[in-house]
Amino acid sequence: MQMVRLIYVSRMTEECDLEALENILKVSRERNAAKNITGVLFYDPAFFMQCLEGPSMAVNALYGAIVTDPRHKDVTLLEYGSVNEREFGDWSMGFVRTIDLDTQTLQLYSKTGKLDPFALSSSEANNFLVEIMKQRKKERSGS
Ligand code: FAD
Numbered sequence: 765m766q767m768v769r770l771i772y773v774s775r776m777t778e779e780c781d782l783e784a785l786e787n788i789l790k791v792s793r794e795r796n797a798a799k800n801i802t803g804v805l806f807y808d809p810a811f812f813m814q815c816l817e818g819p820s821m822a823v824n825a826l827y828g829a830i831v832t833d834p835r836h837k838d839v840t841l842l843e844y845g846s847v848n849e850r851e852f853g854d855w856s857m858g859f860v861r862t863i864d865l866d867t868q869t870l871q872l873y874s875k876t877g878k879l880d881p882f883a884l885s886s887s888e889a890n891n892f893l894v895e896i897m898k899q900r901k902k903e904r905s906g907s
Contacts (some may be wrong), residue, residue, distance in 0.1 A: 843886035
């Protein structure tokens with residue numbers, strides 16, 4: 765089956781508190797692994813950016829559920845397309861927060877001085893997520 769990568773951004777609603785966030789992560793990790801979906805959820809108190817990779821039908825169906833989830837709004841697709849390989853194959857749902865990022869990475873992707881994921885192009889969004897997950901991997905391996 766065709767494999768796709770999808771990246772979207774959205775704004776959190778008041779329904780999304782820390783408990784809801786923990787629940788989203790738990791559900792995502794369990795369900796995504798069962799559907800052969802991998803990816804990353806980037807969280808800022810104001811927004812989400814998420815990448816989903818996997819079989820097209822599974823990713824499309826999940827995105828359909830995510831778009832209508834009341835815990836966020838203004839869901840905006842940044843990238844969607846076929847891919848041969850996964851960027852985030854090690855993660856059923858990797859998780860990174862703005863406060864985990866170093867200043868250099870933040871500055872590189874913050875055109876207006878503040879990180880605004882809605883202003884990123886599809887390739888910038890992809891590069892941003894690849895970069896922050898590389899850093900996460902390094903931190904985890906202790907190098
Ligand atoms: P059910 O559990 O039957 O829920 C039905 C609908 O109710 C859901 O579609 C959702 O809109 C809403 N809902 C569910 N739980 C709550 C709650 N606690 N509070 C308010 N509304 C709720 N799911 C994944 O499986 N994988 C992911 O990678 C993933 N990423 C997400 C990223 C974000 C930013 C958000 C907000 C949600 C994400 N979800 C993810 C959750 C997803 O939207 C669905 O809730 C989940 O997949 C269950 O779908 P369902 O249709 O089986 O829902």
